[in-house]
Amino acid sequence: MILNMLVAGFGGQGVLFMGKVAAKTAMLEERFVSWLPSYGPEMRGGTANCAVCIDDKEISCPLITRPETLVVLNTPSFERFTDAVKPGGRVFVDSSLVDKKTDRTDIDAFYIPSTGLAEENGLKGLGNIVMLGQVLRQTAFTGLETLVQSMKECVPASKAFLQEANERALRLGFSYCAVQA
Amino acid sequence: MSQKYLMKGNEALAEAAIRAHCRHFFGYPITPQTEVAAYMAKRMPKIGGTYLQAESEVAAINMVLGAASAGARAMTSSSSPGISLKTEGISYIAASDLPALIINVMRGGPGLGGIQPSQSDYWQATRAPGHGDAQLLVYAPSSVQEMVDLVIRAFETGEKYRCPAMLLADGMLGQMMEPVSFPDEIALPASKPWALTGTGEKRRPNIINSLYLTPSQLEEIVRKRFERYELIKQNEVLWDSYRLEDAEYMVVAYGATARICKAAVEIAREMGVKAGLFRPVTLWPYPTSQLAECAKKVSRILCVEMSMGQMVDDVRLAVNGTCPVSFYGRTGGIVPTPEEIAQQITALAAAKA
Amino acid sequence: MAVIFQKTKGLTDCETHYCPGCTHGIVHRLVAECLEELGVLGKTVGVCPVGCAVMAYDYFNCDMVEAPHGRAPAVATGIKRVQPGNVVFTYQGDGDLAAIGTAETIHAATRGENITVIFINNAIYGMTGGQMAPTTLPGQVTQTTPYGRDTGYSGFPVKVCELLQNVDGVAFAERTAVNTVAHIRQAKAAIKKAFTCQLEGRGFSIVEVLSTCPTNWGMTPVEALGWVEEKMIPYYPLGNFADRDVHRKPEGENV
Known part of the structure; x- marks a missing residue:
């Protein structure tokens, strides 16, 4: 599978949006894709996650129980999902928000201070996009320009003014050199 | 398209x-x-x-x-x-x-x-x-x-x-x-001469009704x-299958569960169990004869649902005792994982062996 | 030979099943005459209730549909939204409109749904054999209030026009009776006005008709007419409760 990614965090962190931007690249590249959110009664503030599968063949099951790629943007998600990552897989941790490290040695762990990076660069609230840039760097599930294009298509016209900042956040995350644990 | x-x-x-x-x-x-x-x-x-x-x-x-x-x-x-x-x-x-x-x-x-x-x-x-x-x-x-x-x-x-x-x-x-x-x-909908559009005083009134007080009349209408x-x-029966050609074990599931079962079939096959999936697309009319036909070629059937077992009734009616049918379900909003379903399939295979 | 009087085109030749002395027949005729006189019979769709008028589809000479109990205003809403240019009316009794279908009635009214409701209030459930209706009077004896309706126990009658008077979507509401010739003439005028109101796209219109049920009241037809005058009208005063424009979009424009 080209991408088998679970993104988890709090509602309002852009978890679902981040997954959607990744999913949309598959549309541009005419690949098969599914995007499956988990949802609770709370629209904001609760836990949220979404599963994105991209493949060259039909996606049999959109549900991800053993992610190859895990992105965690808060501590509860780190605790809940890190053990589920497939051996040989990878976890991306927003180290600005999660003060923990995994003991697992059979997966790659990337600790990216994405929220902090975004804030330092005047991109407050775009930590999710910074993280997506880094995911791209490490997984190469698509091309950078495809991802930029996908983001353009995911941002509604009413928020088009965010486009420039979004793109900057993506490139920032992409060029960030993580210290691999 | x-x-x-x-x-x-x-x-x-x-x-x-x-x-x-x-x-x-x-x-x-x-x-x-x-x-x-x-x-x-x-x-x-x-x-x-x-x-x-x-x-x-x-x-x-x-x-x-x-x-x-x-x-x-x-x-x-x-x-x-x-x-x-x-x-x-x-x-x-x-x-x-x-x-x-x-x-x-x-x-x-x-x-x-x-x-x-x-x-x-x-x-x-x-x-x-x-x-x-x-x-x-x-x-x-x-x-x-x-x-x-x-x-x-x-x-x-x-x-x-x-x-x-x-x-x-x-x-x-x-x-x-x-x-x-x-x-x-x-295609646009075909014309509906029975519809209530007003008679235009040109035709007899159309009546849409479900009341028939004379039993024989009601029976005839039913x-x-x-x-x-x-x-x-x-x-109008619709159904689909996945890797059923050489399957020894047939999973029957519909809707989202069928998607999860596809992944379970793949996992089971990786473990050496020849599994396949039968997926009813119409639940009424149910693909009864089609399922019965497929059942002839397998040794065990597993029906999987996100319920305590409802469609399994139709599976058993279709198979009519010719093949053992087991059931696995999760309910209350729990979505079963491919792994737990695969485990059910391999357990069937183990029980047979 | 000169024709002096003939049956309205708005009614079929089917004989009604109503009991002797029941006033449903009068109200049917008034509705049918109004539709004919307004020249809209060919573009009218009627909705039957559950209750004594359940078979009204056999009597009205226009397209008709039978609704589930109490749901006539919702069914009429569906028809009117598809065919805003047609005249759509419901014909409902007190159980249908003021008990099981209260929500449908109130909300069709709040939407200012441009339909006409003919509401038969005879203070009893006729079709099921004389049980308490939401409009049964205090003290009134029915099969299910054998000692008389005790308002402390079974509650009070629903005064539909008074209730709907305060609903903004109601363009026209009038209570009438059919127990005397004078009242019948007033009832016809109100029914015609209600349909006119719909044709003008003014919003929800309702005519409540105080009606008789000699069979279940245990009276002769003449006694029953008197009971309307002596008992019902004092509790349910006749008159107009609303006559206003609720500012709907013009007919034919999609809403």
């Missing part, structure tokens, strides 16, 4: 209905189908259609009854507890020989239940969608694209046989995004309707 869109199941089905010339939607909000209503509320006013939020599910289904009797391609959507309220109207619609589309994005029950995906309304949809001798066409999509295709088919088939149709989906399909495309052109049901059973 070329343009692809990344859409949520609920939105895709709403768009499909609009493209299928449906211009009358009557609903009442309930999780997890609210996107359908929201999409309709946004789109309908722009295309000269009607989106009306009723005071209850009961009122909404009766508005559908009215709109359908006036000849419109009309629909409503809800989720399990709301469908219970609609069953009164569904019975009247079926008894009045009216076509209409009812969407059920199922959630966990009974009672208020939960809001996570479920398949525990199978009995309701296929056995008792309302009181009386009546059936609904029941379509069970298992992808966002099928949400689109089956909405269109449900309208067309319902009108062909003059009976209501239900799209039985679940919260997982409703919330999920997948690429979809829409047919370039969908029998005639069942003759149509027989035609539906002959002509």
